[in-house]
Amino acid sequence: MTGPNEGVGGDAPQAIRKLKPGKLVIASHNPGKVREIRALLGPYGIEPVSAAELDLPEPEETGTTFVANAELKALQAADLSGLPALSDDSGLCVEALNNEPGIFSARWGGEAKDFDLAMRKVEDRLAALPPETSRSAHFICALALAWPDGHVEWFEGRVDGTLVWPPRGDKGFGYDPMFVADGHAQTFGEMDPQAKHAMSHRADAFRQLVAAVF
Template sequence: MSRTLGGGSLVIATHNAGKLREIQALLAPYGMTCLSAGALGLPEPAETGTTFAENALIKARAAAQSAQLPALADDSGLCVAALGGAPGVYTADWAEAAPYEGGPGRDWYMAMGKVEGKLAELGPDTPRDCWFACVLAIAWPDGESVVYEGRAEGTLTWPPRGTMGFGYDPVFVPKGGLATFAELDPAEKHRISHRADAFAKLVADQFGAKG
């Protein structure tokens, strides 16, 4: 990758407040001014891709075109080995709930329950190995783009534990750990997460440093 950000403004192409906080924290040391897609009033494009990379690029390119600034998008999800990698790119769809006044809602407890229910159907001895996958995509207004992939291995637990995470964090125990992502101090989660893994690769490439 020959093109780099080199400081300045960067649109974070997400309307997910939890993801936005994590991305801002990870980029803070590198002199980037982060502008959220929500604050800029940018529309959310339809995520029609069948891979994390395709969806991340859709979001990054849409934001870069709309804002005429470089944009960074994240697409991530939970992949369960015994379920053939599901929910995968449909991670958020499994959390769809009835709409409320002002917009659609997501019921993450329901989504976690769906995963647990499908594992229960397979029997008590079903392996609970899983991983969080993350793809970060940077796009420039002229169409150039680059992607970085990260991964965090772990196992699923039940019932959900912890209140500091979001999404499926309360049922994800990282490999070698005892606490769920939602029980970990945010700084510790940032250090070992799938997003941190992808960011380490982005930082090495874009800023010439290790994350």
């Protein structure tokens, strides 16, 4: 997918702000996301520090899209820390469930963000539908990069696949154990992290970010 900084219809990409080496706040309290983002940022001279390490509060996610929620998290972290901040808002969209849980993916796990519970809720909803119902789904990842002066760049990635049950694998996080990407046999929960990083929704968004800001 293209973000606002990508060329559309063959147009040249717009000139955007570059990110210099140094400290960057990862505006997330999700250790799985922080771990993946650290790995993806490793080669670029960035020193990632998480919002949790800086004791920054988690903002209420009041946006109605992945991009809106990513922007509000990145802007708050940049404002409070005085550093550039990168936020990820991502989730699972199940086509037969009108693209739910979508932006509410973490909240389907309750206050404890229990993804075993969240995956069971998805499966129960699908099981209540006719047997021939499609199990197609996709992950979306919106990345927002904000500076303390309020400037924001955003990028959105996607990966399509199918949901399986029961969940398989103990790698990854979130809904990974029930998601098989198109063209693959393993779930994200079974896949080696490096293999997932090469083709996930987050990797897609990161490829766009890297091409634009580094």
